[in-house]
Amino acid sequence: MITTIPSLSAVLAAAGDLPAQGGYFSLFKWIVMALMVIAWLAICQWVDKDCMRLHLRRFTWNGVIVGSGALGVLLWLVIPWFFIGLLAFAITAFGAGYTYVYLRNPLVSPNSRVLTGEHMARLFSRRSREPESVPESIHLLRPGAGTRGSDLEIPPLASEDPLYEGYVTGQEVLLTAIERRAERLTLLPAGQAIALQYTTDGVTSEPQQLERRVGELVIAYVKQSAGLDVADRRRPQEGMLKVQEPSRRLTITVKTSGSRAGESLVVLIENLAERLTLETLGMTERQQEALKEFRRSEGGVLITGAAAAAGSTTSFYHMLRAHDAFMTNIQTLEQQPEADLENITQHHYEANDSDESVSFARAMQSIVRRGPDVVGVSLCKDKETAQLIAQSALEHTKYYVQMAGKDTFTLLARWAALVGDLKLAMAPLRLIFAQTLVRKICPECREAYRPDPELLRKLNLPADRIERLYRPPSKPLVDEKGNPVVCPKCQGTGYCGRTGIYETLVIDDELRRLVVSNAPASEIKQYCRSQKMLYLQEEALRKVMAGETSINEVLRVFRESK
Numbered sequence: 001m002i003t004t005i006p007s008l009s010a011v012l013a014a015a016g017d018l019p020a021q022g023g024y025f026s027l028f029k030w031i032v033m034a035l036m037v038i039a040w041l042a043i044c045q046w047v048d049k050d051c052m053r054l055h056l057r058r059f060t061w062n063g064v065i066v067g068s069g070a071l072g073v074l075l076w077l078v079i080p081w082f083f084i085g086l087l088a089f090a091i092t093a094f095g096a097g098y099t100y101v102y103l104r105n106p107l108v109s110p111n112s113r114v115l116t117g118e119h120m121a122r123l124f125s126r127r128s129r130e131p132e133s134v135p136e137s138i139h140l141l142r143p144g145a146g147t148r149g150s151d152l153e154i155p156p157l158a159s160e161d162p163l164y165e166g167y168v169t170g171q172e173v174l175l176t177a178i179e180r181r182a183e184r185l186t187l188l189p190a191g192q193a194i195a196l197q198y199t200t201d202g203v204t205s206e207p208q209q210l211e212r213r214v215g216e217l218v219i220a221y222v223k224q225s226a227g228l229d230v231a232d233r234r235r236p237q238e239g240m241l242k243v244q245e246p247s248r249r250l251t252i253t254v255k256t257s258g259s260r261a262g263e264s265l266v267v268l269i270e271n272l273a274e275r276l277t278l279e280t281l282g283m284t285e286r287q288q289e290a291l292k293e294f295r296r297s298e299g300g301v302l303i304t305g306a307a308a309a310a311g312s313t314t315s316f317y318h319m320l321r322a323h324d325a326f327m328t329n330i331q332t333l334e335q336q337p338e339a340d341l342e343n344i345t346q347h348h349y350e351a352n353d354s355d356e357s358v359s360f361a362r363a364m365q366s367i368v369r370r371g372p373d374v375v376g377v378s379l380c381k382d383k384e385t386a387q388l389i390a391q392s393a394l395e396h397t398k399y400y401v402q403m404a405g406k407d408t409f410t411l412l413a414r415w416a417a418l419v420g421d422l423k424l425a426m427a428p429l430r431l432i433f434a435q436t437l438v439r440k441i442c443p444e445c446r447e448a449y450r451p452d453p454e455l456l457r458k459l460n461l462p463a464d465r466i467e468r469l470y471r472p473p474s475k476p477l478v479d480e481k482g483n484p485v486v487c488p489k490c491q492g493t494g495y496c497g498r499t500g501i502y503e504t505l506v507i508d509d510e511l512r513r514l515v516v517s518n519a520p521a522s523e524i525k526q527y528c529r530s531q532k533m534l535y536l537q538e539e540a541l542r543k544v545m546a547g548e549t550s551i552n553e554v555l556r557v558f559r560e561s562k
């Protein structure tokens with residue numbers, strides 16, 4: 001809680017010093033004043049919580065509400081006529097509260113608006129029926145912990161529960177994460193506070209500071225709900241939760257670990273929008289065709305890569321899944337499998353301290369010996385493994401190799417250097433994909449505009465052929481009555497979901513010959529460009545032209561990946 005809110009006793013003590021006027025009225029006045037001040041403090045607390053939940057300027061609003069209330073009290077004390085003083089207090093203190101409500105109501109869904117006719121009606125009808133502790137709550141379940149493997153319902157905590165405060169704030173935080181379509185939320189110790197951050201479509205919000213004690217209670221509440229050991233605050237722990245929504249159950253992964261700075265919590269929320277298929281990953285028809293051809297061919301190596309955390313694993317898995325897992329023997333060798341692949345044998349390679357590269361190659365060798373049809377290798381880093389792959393790919397087995405690198409030429413150079421023998425590296429190589437992710441522009445609130453031809457020319461786009469592009473709304477949205485509203489699809493961010501952008505390098509005989517003969521990079525690039533190869537940024541700008549994303553988003557992604 002915020003410390004700037006004056007304590008009730010201090011304010012009442014100040015009120016007690018009220019100049020007594022008209023003797024026998026003083027007790028009555030005192031009670032009126034106490035009630036008013038209590039109402040004002042309740043408003044202070046509500047605004048503080050509401051700001052936190054809606055991500056409004058919490059400190060500014062606290063200052064406004066607390067400051068105007070204090071001003072009201074001061075006026076009341078100074079004005080010699082009691083009822084005029086009362087009026088002055090009411091106008092300043094409650095006026096500020098009403099201003100806040102007036103400005104926040106359009107930002108929330110109709111059901112969450114306050115002081116409206118419907119809100120009053122709801123308030124009174126609810127009072128008469130059920131006392132509810134948390135007005136908007138989410139319903140948590142622990143998967144498989146109920147009778148006969150069913151999901152166990154986690155009941156709300158009672159107000160006497162020591163974790164009650166963590167429950168209330170934890171519910172707010174989880175609800176906000178779901179409303180924002182966040183795929184991840186983190187609570188990290190930061191000095192005297194706990195920093196709360198949401199990540200939506202790969203973009204992380206500014207940290208919000210939770211009071212340390214409250215943040216720790218939230219972590220404890222989430223751990224207890226997921227069935228983790230609340231008392232153990234050091235050892236890394238992982239658990240699962242589900243959130244019951246009206247029409248679906250969302251799966252949530254909870255991870256905690258401790259350090260000297262304190263305990264941290266990471267919550268990964270299953271993101272339905274991110275469940276992409278190969279067709280919806282964002283590949284162009286030409287790229288899908290190239291992949292199909294690779295699947296049909298015998299043996300061969302395909303390299304897929306990205307700059308850090310740009311969805312490369314998603315594509316890697318989709319490429320493997322595109323094979324018929326019933327008819328084909330598919331195996332993987334992965335350091336950290338990120339998902340379970342049905343009917344695919346996943347070998348989890350755990351790095352140990354003693355000679356990592358030798359043991360990775362040994363694990364690879366035992367897979368090669370089984371003669372699989374398709375093998376996925378994530379993060380191939382050593383020569384021995386790379387050579388094994390290249391040799392085996394010359395025969396029957398097809399390899400999907402995931403490597404780090406932000407464009408196809410970097411990946412090509414890394415692969416060649418890893419194998420250490422240009423001929424062997426190039427012989428089985430067929431395709432290279434480099435990818436990144438951009439946020440898709442929200443189709444509900446996107447705004448068409450006529451782009452500046454100068455900028456288009458700078459970006460190498462055909463300025464004379466582009467009539468309009470799209471961007472997030474440049475002015476706040478309003479409804480038919482002119483009241484400000486927030487786009488329900490994107491919560492006002494202007495973007496909704498992500499799509500992959502791919503740069504593809506098709507390795508043909510001529511390119512193979514150029515690389516093996518050690519041709520200069522400029523000559524290799526020139527040849528690829530003559531084959532209509534597009535660079536990653538050009539592929540991204542094609543999505544801008546198609547209205548799928550914005551120029552600013554593409555510039556942001558490429559600025560960040562530099």
Ligand SMILES: [Zn+2]
Pocket residue numbers: 442443444445446487488489490491492493494495
């Ligand atoms: Zn929108």
